[in-house]
Structures are given as C-alpha cells and as structure tokens.
Amino acid sequence: MQITKWTHVRRHSLAMAFALLGCVSLSSFAQTLKPLDSDREPDRIEWWQVSEKLGALPKAKPGVKVGAVAKTLTNEYWRLLGDGYKKAGDKAGVTVDLQAAQSEGDQLGQLAIAENMLSKGYSVLLVSPQSDANLQPAVDAAAKAKVPVVNVNDAVIPLAEHYIGNVQRDNGVRAARWFVQNKPAGGKIAVIEGMAGVYAAVQRTEGFKATLGKESTKFKVVASVPGNWDRQLSYDTATNILQQNPDLVGFYCNNDTMALGVVEAVKAAGKLAQVTVIGTDGIGDAYKSILAGELTGTIDSFPVLTGEVALDVSLRLLAGQKVPRVVATPQALITKQNYSRYKGDEAAQRKALIEDAKSGAK
C-alpha cells in the first residue's frame, strides 16, 4: 500500500507541486486507497490469525507512545476498549494515553482532541470515530506526519489504511437469526434504535430487518424507533409499544443501556415471560440482568479483547510488519445458556471464539 502511494505521488508530482503551492490539504495522498467497505474488503484477516501469520509480536522500541481517541467515556463499552489497550500496552511495555470526546455527538470536539494529540507527538494513533467523516482532517494530518492511524471499531473512515473491529451490520444479523432459530412461531417484534443517523445504529438496524425479512416470513417489525442510546427514553418508548402491541414477542435494542431500560418496561408490564429482549455490547450490567433471568441476551463484541488486538496490531505496524487492511474482531450472542462458555477466564474465551470462527458459527 505504501509503495503504490508513493508511485502515485511521483507520477503526479507536478500536480502535487501545484497542490502544495496552494497548501491544499494532503488528502489527495490517500486517494489511491479504495473507500473501505469493512464487510467485503478482500485484504482482511481474522483477529486470531494475526500471530499465526505474522509471528510473535516484535519487541517495541523504547519510548513508543500510543495515543487513543475513544468515542466517549460515558458508555462502558468504550471504557472497556480502553482497558484492553492499557492491558496490552502494559504487557508490551509501552505507554498508552486514552482521550475521548465529551458526548456521543461531539464530532468536532473529537476531531479537536485527535488533532491535539497529533501535535503532542504519539508514535501511533488508535481512533474510534464518531462518524465516517469527522476525523478525516486528523487522518490527513497524521499521514503528513507519518504517524500510522488505526481505525478501531464503529464508524469506518472511508480512506482508513487500517481497520480493526467487528462488522456493525453483522450485529443485527445475529440478533435476527437468534429470533428465527429460537422463536419458530414468529410474532411481532420492535426495534429500539440508537441515535438517529449514527452509523452503528443505522447498520445494526438495517442488518436486523433485512435478515429477519429474508430468513423468515413469520415475524413482523411493528415499530422501529430511536431510543437515542438513552435508558429513560427507551423505557418510555417500550411502554408505549407494549401498550399498543400487547402480543409483542421481542425487542432488539442497538445497545445494552437501552435494552436495560426496555427490560424494566417489560417487567413493569408483567410480560417478562412473553417478551424477549436482546441488547448489544455486553456491558457488566447487561450480564447481571441476563444472569438474573431478565435480559434475554446481548451481542457481545468483546471490547477488552478488541482493544488488545488493536494495540497488538498497532505495535506490529510500528515494527514495520505488513498487516492486512482489515482485522476482524469477534462478536457473539450470549444468553444465560452459553454464558459460561464465553465469560470465563480470558484464555477460555479466546478458545471458544476461535472455535466459533473455525466452525463458521453465526
């Protein structure tokens, strides 16, 4: 990738000179890269294949500093991802600094943080952008400063050179398949979406509806409304939906915070036995609820593991290894039944996830 980029520059050196003359942003550098479609990118590798194919992690040079820009710290998911960075960072003996925007919608604030971290001089930047576009100027600036940028999860920067994460659409696909397999009688389903217009919310919802429609004729999505990642709003929305559809069989929620609000509404309506609630993320409170027999399940995307993989890959990039453009991280729908298989110690979790991947389980 590096090589094609530089031939491009030579070939168009005249054009580039003009561009530089105008001090135009250097985004044109990266334009030989095809816009990233993390679902279908052929240059990809599964997370557990990284050390199989590339060997042991080379020892990091002294003074390597990793900068990470998370989406926000108000959601446990992003704090757990940060824990993963730190855990792998400690193991490799490198410093990791984690910064985050103040809220889920603070796009320019996140851009400012990324730019500020760049000027502080980190060796590599791990970013989880709030939208496809909001960190692009920082990515351009990093390319200019020759600082590798790794896009970790959620929104996909179209010109990202390295992407690590799960496929958002697949999250909805898994939830839909669970309903098809476990509720063969079908029935009315409601979707509680994340913030309207946010990438992850759009993709998850779309994957859920498309799969449910394709793989079964017995389900009907009677409502699909934003809960804005908010517990209270989702509680109220779910209460209204249940009033209107007393025979509802299930909710699919774009994250666990909302799912927990929905569970409370289902409980208040006395319908825990009738209504299934599937959440997303796998935060601590969600598991407490699952083990208590309230929340049915959550699609865990293993944030700590993802963080560890991301840090491992970024150190490999710094050591000059060539890593495929997309490193896919795992997801699994976890219920009370299969809880012990995934949530034991870390080694057992890794083993279970690798088994899943090899058997092609969805």
Place this chain on the structure above:
Amino acid sequence: MTNVKLRDLPVRDMGTLFGLVLIFATFAFVSPIFMESRNLVNILQQSSINACIAIGMTLIIISGGIDLSVGPVAALSAVISASMLAAGVPPWIGMLAGLAVGISCGVVNGVLIAYGGLQPFIVTLGTLSIYRALALIYTGGNPVLNIPSEFRSWFGNSLAGLPMPVIIVCIVSALAWVLLRKTPIGEYLLAVGGNEEAARIAGVPVALTKVTAYAISGGLASLAAMIVVARLGAAEPILGNLWELEAIAAAAIGGASLLGGKGGIVGTLLGAIILGAMRNGLTLLNVQAFYQLLATGLVILLAMLVDRLTRGRA
C-alpha cells in the same frame, strides 16, 4: 444609559483578555508544545466554528433573545447544500443555496418571535427539533458524501499560515463589529435589548431589528456548516449537536448578558478562543474528558464572577 455601557465594555474585554493570557501562560508553563505555532494555529482553527456561531448568538443575545436552533440550522443547510454539490451543481451555487437555507431558517425564527409574539427560547426550542427533523428526513439519516474537491479546497487553503476558516471568521467578526458599533442596526440591537418598550417609543423598528438578528445568526450557522462540510468532506444530518450551548458559553465568557443590552464581538471572540484553548491544553495534558467538562464549567462561572466584580452592581 447606552453610553455608560459602551464605555465600560473595553474594561470588560480587558478582563477577558487577561483571563485568556492567564490560561495561555498556565498551559505554556506545563506543556512545552502548547505555544508552538502549529498548536496555536490548531487552537484558532478549532475555535473558528464556535466563534462563527457565537458572533451571531452575541447579536441575538444583545437584542435580548436567544437562538437554540443554530446546530440544526447548520445541519439542514449542510445536507441540502452538500446534496446539490454532490449532484454536480457549481460549488458557488451550492454554497449560496446553503446560506439561503440558513438565512431562511433564521427569518422563520425571527418572524415567529417578532410578529408572532412568542418567546425566543420557546420558538428556537421548537425549531431546534423541526430543523433537525427536516435534516434527518431529507437524508434518511445517512451522511452526504462525495463533496467536490474544488469546494473543499476553498475552505481547506491557508493564507499567510492561517487556515481559511480562521480568516473567514476574522472577516465575519470585523463586519459584525462594524455592524454593531458603527451602524444604526447596532444601536437598534442594543436599544431593543436594553429596554424594548423605550426603544419602541423612540421609534426603533423593533420587529425588523429582531428578524435581522435571527437572519444573521441563521446565515452564520450555515456558513459554519459550509466550513465543516469542506473540512470533513461529508455533511451529516446529526452535525451541530450542542453548538448552541458552546456559542452561548463563548458569548457569556465574553461579557454578553442574557438579559440583553450587553455584549461585544471582541469579547465573544476571546471567549471562543478561551474555550478552544482549554480543550486543547487539557488534551495535551492528557486530562480525561469528564474533567475537561468540569474545567469548562468552572471557567464560565469564574468569568461571570469577574464580570460581576468589574462591572460593580449590575
């Protein structure tokens, strides 16, 4: 009455400037790269969007109003203008269309307030939802991509080391300063905000003055949107979330009174830079987001206390 206020404004601006210098000095002391020119340009660039919005907000606050709808106005004009650009319309037409959308949104706000007799807070709270909804409905929630590079380069260029957004905001500020200090409109704004009844009796076109202020604010919101679209290469319907609060904060730090009749462009600019410098410096020091929020809140309150002291009895 107006004369007294005009005289003590520079004192207040000196206070804000002093605060700014203090913040810069502190950060420069603890972070060696804070004062590097590249970082200072960063701060200006990052403050420019908020400054652009805050200038419009200041004019409205001076007239005794408030505009909570600036973020959604920016989003709506961004997605409409970006769809036109992506469809191949000449960039300057796309940009003018975006500005026209912003000004129209502002005029709607102003008419409802000035002629409908509704409270500014309530009107713009309503249009905050409406404009956001329109942006989401128009795009189906998806970002508009494929912004032509010609349009992007207009705002991506630098002049004498200063990024275009900074230069645009300088020009806008100069125009707003002239408007406020050297034209009748400025006097009308101060008069309406100071005492609406007295202004009406003195023959000030109160309704028209208000509509003008909201139209300018809408126009500046869409100008900020154009800058963001050009920088990011995409227009998102969720753009501009909480911009109104940041702009109000900048104006308040700069000495604008939410009761109307007080405020200035220089103060607001300094306020925006203070907020930008805080964010920049705290990030360089690796201070976590929650504490950054805390620090921002404290600075706003501190500025208000200083305001109280320098002005004496309000």
